[in-house]
Amino acid sequence: MKPFAYLRPATVEEAVRARATHPGSAFLGGGTNLVDLMKLGVSGPELLIDVGRLPLDRIEELPDGGLRIGATVRNSDLAAAPAVRERYPVLSQALLAGASGQLRNAATTGGNLLQRTRCLYFQDVSVPCNKRRPGSGCPAVEGVHRDLAVLGHSAHCVATQPSDMAVALAALDAAVEVTGPDGDRTVPVTAFHRLPGEHPERDTVLEPGELITAVRLPPPRPLAHGHYRKARDRASYAFALVSVAALLEVRDGVVHHAALAYGGLAPRPWRAAAAEEALRGAPATADAFGRAADAELSAARPLRDNGFKVELARRLTVSVLARLAARHR
Amino acid sequence: MSHDPQPVPPKAPGHPLGAASARREGRAKVTGAARYAAEHAPPHRVHAWPVPATVARGRITAVDTADALALPGVHAVLTHENAPRLEQAEDPAVAVLQGPAVPHRGWYVALAVADSLETARAAAEAVRVTYDAEEYDVTLTADHPDRYLPKEVNGGHPGTRERGDFDAAYAGALVTVDATYTLTALHNHPMEPHASTAWWDGGHLTVHDSSQGSTKARDDLAALFGRDRRDVTVVAEHIGGGFGSKGTLRPQAVLAAMAAQVTGRPVTLALPRREMPAVVGHRAPTLQRVRLGAGADGVLTALAHEVVTHTSTVKEFVEQAAVPARVMYTSPHSRTVHRVVALDVPSPSWMRAPGEAPGMYALESAMDELAVLLDLDPVELRLRNEPATEPDSGRPFSSRGLARALREGADRFGWRPRDPRPGVRREGDLLLGTGVAAATYPVLIFPSSAEAFAAPDGGFRIRINATDLGTGARTVLGQIAAEVLGAPEERVRVEIGRSDLPDAFLAGGSSGTGSWGWAVHKACSALKAELSRRQEPLPQEGVTVSADTREEIAAGTPYARHAFGAHFAEVQVDTVTGEIRVRRMLGMFAAGRILNPRTARSQFIGGMTMGIGMALTEHSTMDPVVGGFAERDLASYHLPVCADVHTIEAHWLDEDDPHLNPMGSKGIGEIGIVGAAAAVGNAVHHALGVRLRTLPLTPDAVLPHLP
Incomplete structure (x- = not known):
């Protein structure tokens, strides 16, 4: 590990100022991913600005009935919060499907959104990787890529975004509150992560120096049911092969509202707009759910060894939606 | 593990053997008092971090260590150009830093030594190695053109065995199965990585090593460094699992000893988890074709088990996967065959029940x-x-x-x-x-030796270089001694895990308790006989009896x-x-x-x-x-x-x-x-x-x- 300086600012303003004046600096949240990457030599900040103890650790009720989750709220606390468990169970389920108890105790809401891909090549500095070293190449296309993307990838990068939480947030139409040298802005979670295109080194639309301060949830739809399901190699402590976050509202046997997002398929939590479009007004039947999944997944471009993800995503979609529909009967 | 369906029975008073005794070192382990190899910190200790090869096959053409050596706190960077020369190694996989050849990716090509772990790591990352990379082949296929029939497979078994006429019996069988099973490579991944702390004191080398057998580790280190075995001590007091991967001497012990020799300081080297898969062995992948021929009653008439596996170019290790078919079932006509191909892969080795x-x-x-x-x-x-x-x-x-x-x-x-x-x-x-x-x-049982000691105060001590990988070896040896001596377990001290104790076989092949226990049993039986012969009280220095089981084990057995x-x-x-x-x-x-x-x-x-x-x-x-x-x-x-x-x-x-x-x-x-x-x-x-x-x-x- 290379030597680095450590700073623990007391306020958001101080943190943003420090980041702006030190180009080689990085924000540190729970450290569950960044510290690993520093040990691996993937990341080498000269200054760590510890934002994990900024006063952003509250979950606030919003006047519109939504929630505002501070960026330093720990994943464990968020998953256990009664407001989340009762009104946004899909988010609680997604959080609890991720990592391990110890990691969830450390990981923050803001940091979770910024965790980097677990592509094995990205984590190995002795091999090329366009995300880590732009222009060096992508061994994953021909190499070990069973866990990598089938949607949204480019010739330059086939990595997936690993967060479970982000998938639920995408389905919930959450928004990320950001502050930076140029002021505050709000970015929908679905637009927060970038597709790699020719610049896989940039995971998100955050500008240098910007800091996540909160995640905002719109009020829950009172009649919609939600569920998160994750398929994985072992029963705990494994990243998603494919996961689905779904919200469904059925009236008189017909889909009135549907929100669907996938994890494990793409470089970002994949909000399934085409599937939602197909679901709107469709009968709440397994056939219709399957057609909706197909509408989304027909765009998939699997690699040699990860075509199974398309079928797995389809099956998960039908199963989760059917389960949610059954709750409306 | 939702519940324990089988409550541990209460300890039977007076009969230590068969009792559910708790691990003797359990408290030390859960309180952190038990120290593992990398946790020994002699004064002036420094840390080492290795540099793995980044090509799958080739030769080193240059090593630039200038940047690494320029870092404050760096003591040395060892490469094949400046590392101490080793004697011929019995296991070529530990002949590290002896030449420019790179036989597989991850093979160690340099070692940085520094005051702190962090500096050693930074120095290792600053070493620039240039290679002449060569074409490589790491892919095992069933019909690989370079496959051959090894004479022997792991465990000393013949590579091929034929009994009767398999082909005729199989052709004539009423019912047949012909199936091919494909197993990937696997890794042992013990909780404790392979680690050593080594230092030289005059001409004497001491190594705390995470090893399944410190007698053999001592002998191997003595041979590599050209020393008498009395000039080397290997200590393996507590081991955080090994599953076979610590059964043989591993590069960390050799590198730590070399670095200690070069720097004159005690050196600790704990292998990074990410580097272990390339240097501490793996279970080789196997492609296994099994053919069974049987009658309508299901009784086998023909059995063939044919295995294709890989080894490295460094050494031949053949996973003996067809061997259990020689043991299991009635089969008048049988063929068991291993074929192996040497690829540019890390050397496979023992992993829990190799073959079986x-x-x-x-x-x-x-x-x-x-x-x-x-x-x-x-x-x-x-x-x-x-x-x-x-x-x-x-x-x-x-x-x-x-x-x-x-x-x-x-x-x-x-x-x-x-x-x-x-x-x-x-x-x-x-x-x-x-x-x-x-x-x-x-x-499996191997010769071992043990010492049993009776103190005048009625206490006992047994000494044997057994290894406790976390399995409870220390505890069960105490139970065996107590049973033989007719003493309470707590009156028997057990000293294991040092090569200056009586020689014993390594913890491998599920042989430990049988091999060590036999030697302990024999020593304690002799001690008991000695004590019963004595009329007078024990002398101040107590009574010590030694035993070894070479003769008993050489006598062999007529039984399977x-x-x-x-x-x-x-x-x-x-x-x-x-x-x-x-x-x-x-x-x-x-x-x-x-x-x-x-x-x-x-x-x-x-x-x-x-x-x-x-x-x-x-x-x-x-x-x-x-x-x-x-x-x-x-x-x-x-x-x-x-x-x-x-x-x-x-x-x-x-x-x-x-x-x-x-x-x-x-x-x-x-x-x-x-x-x-x-x-x-x-x-x-x-x-x-x-x-x-x-x-x-x-x-x-x-x-x-x-x-």
């Missing part, structure tokens, strides 16, 4: 396929193929508890009534099934000696995702006398859990693009976690076998994994109705076969 674990997966899966073909209960099929003598050698078994283990295991598991039809038991989205497989592991067992598993297959989980698993073992039910149970269920990993989650992919193993951390190499292991039970038969050793014990460290993966796989077939012959059974492998 992969071989019994294939053989026991094939037996299940035969049972399905014949519509015969798979327990019954195995009972019908019980041999009178060991098939390959014709020797009588000292004891063979397989039939009883199958019957009693089936009863305890609730095997019957069982609807044999595959793919019909549904519970919502889940398909359920049960499976059975047999287990076997040889009884093996432990046996049976695994029963119930699995669920999620028809939405292809996720398979083991609902419950029961192992029934016939392993001689169980000397400590508490530690034995841990060994059995530990092995069974490792078998679940082999069946469902663990795989090391040889990546042809970069020429190395892909999964190199515990996030990507999927060992089973607690949530993967629901109800798991181990039981055993009381087996009275007088042909083993004075304790009547068989080894139990490895048999728990043998057959476990087959029982899971057979249960998956029963659940799903599809035979999957490539492990592990991850969702992507299952998905195409879901209803």
Whole structure:
């Protein structure tokens, strides 16, 4: 590990100022991913600005009935919060499907959104990787890529975004509150992560120096049911092969509202707009759910060894939606 | 592990052997007082960090260490150009930094030594190595043009055995199975990485090493450094698991000793987890074709087990996967063959039950396929193929508890009534099934020596260079001594884990308790006889008696000696995702006398859990693009976690076998994994109705076969 300086600012303003004046600096949240990457030599900040103890650790009720989750709220606390468990169970389920108890105790809401891909090549500095070293190449296309993307990838990068939480947030139409040298802005979670295109080194639309301060949830739809399901190699402590976050509202046997997002398929939590479009007004039947999944997944471009993800995503979609529909009967 | 179905019985007063004694070092371990190899910090200790090769094959053309040496706090950078010259190594895999050749990716090419771990790491990253990279081949195929028939396979077994006329018998068989099973490479990944702390004191080398056997480690280090074995001490007091990967001397001990020699300082080197897959061995992948020929009654008439596997260009190590087929079932016409190809891969080595674990997966899966073909209960099929003598050698078994283990295991598991039809038991989205497989592991015993001492105050001490990998060896040796001496266990001190103690064989081949226990038993018996002869009180210095078992073990045995067992598993297959989980698993073992039910149970269920990993989650992919193993951390190499292991039970038969050793014990460290993966796989077939012959059974492998 290379030597680095450590700073623990007391306020958001101080943190943003420090980041702006030190180009080689990085924000540190729970450290569950960044510290690993520093040990691996993937990341080498000269200054760590510890934002994990900024006063952003509250979950606030919003006047519109939504929630505002501070960026330093720990994943464990968020998953256990009664407001989340009762009104946004899909988010609680997604959080609890991720990592391990110890990691969830450390990981923050803001940091979770910024965790980097677990592509094995990205984590190995002795091999090329366009995300880590732009222009060096992508061994994953021909190499070990069973866990990598089938949607949204480019010739330059086939990595997936690993967060479970982000998938639920995408389905919930959450928004990320950001502050930076140029002021505050709000970015929908679905637009927060970038597709790699020719610049896989940039995971998100955050500008240098910007800091996540909160995640905002719109009020829950009172009649919609939600569920998160994750398929994985072992029963705990494994990243998603494919996961689905779904919200469904059925009236008189017909889909009135549907929100669907996938994890494990793409470089970002994949909000399934085409599937939602197909679901709107469709009968709440397994056939219709399957057609909706197909509408989304027909765009998939699997690699040699990860075509199974398309079928797995389809099956998960039908199963989760059917389960949610059954709750409306 | 949801509950303990088998409460540990209370300790029987006056009979230490067979009591569920707690681990002697348990408190030291859970309080952090027990120190492991890297935790020894002699004054002026420095740290080392290795540099692995980044090409899969080639030669080093230049090493630039200037940037590394310029870092403040760096003491040295060792390369093949400046490292101490070693004597000829018995195991070429530890001849590190001796030349420019790179035989595989991850082979060590340099070592940085610095005041702090962090600086050593930074220095290692600053070393610039230039290679002349060569074409490489890391891909094992069944018909690889360079495959050959090895004369011997691991364990000293002949590579090929033929009995009778397999081809004719197979051609004439009424019912046949011809199936090929594919097993990926696997890694041991013990909790404690391979680590050493080494220093030279005058001409004497001391190494705290995470080793399964410090007698052999000492001898090997002495040979490599050209010293007398009296000039080397290896200490292996506490070991955080090894599973075979610490059975032989590993590069960290050699590198630490070299660095200590060069710097004149004590040096600690703990191998980074990510580098371990390339330098501490792996279970080689195997492609196994099994052919069975049987009559309508299911009795085997022909059996062929043919294995293709890889080794490295560094040395030949052949996973003896066809060997258990020489032991298991009646088979008048038999062919067991190993073929191996030397690839540009890391050197394979021992991993829990080498040979038996992969071989019994294939053989026991094939037996299940035969049972399905014949519509015969798979327990019954195995009972019908019980041999009178060991098939390959014709020797009588000292004891063979397989039939009883199958019957009693089936009863305890609730095997019957069982609807044999595959793919019909549904519970919502889940398909359920049960499976059975047999287990076997040889009884291996090696010469060891021990010392028993009686103090005038009535206390005792035994000294033997046994190793406790976390298995409870220290504890059970104390129990053996106490039993023989007729003393309470707490009156017996046990000293193990140092090469200046009486020589003993390493902790491997499930041989420890039998080998060491025999020497302890012999020493304590002699001490007891000596004490009973004495009329007068003991002298101030006490009485010491030594014993070794060379003669007893050289005398050999006319018997075929093996432990046996049976695994029963119930699995669920999620028809939405292809996720398979083991609902419950029961192992029934016939392993001689169980000397400590508490530690034995841990060994059995530990092995069974490792078998679940082999069946469902663990795989090391040889990546042809970069020429190395892909999964190199515990996030990507999927060992089973607690949530993967629901109800798991181990039981055993009381087996009275007088042909083993004075304790009547068989080894139990490895048999728990043998057959476990087959029982899971057979249960998956029963659940799903599809035979999957490539492990592990991850969702992507299952998905195409879901209803």
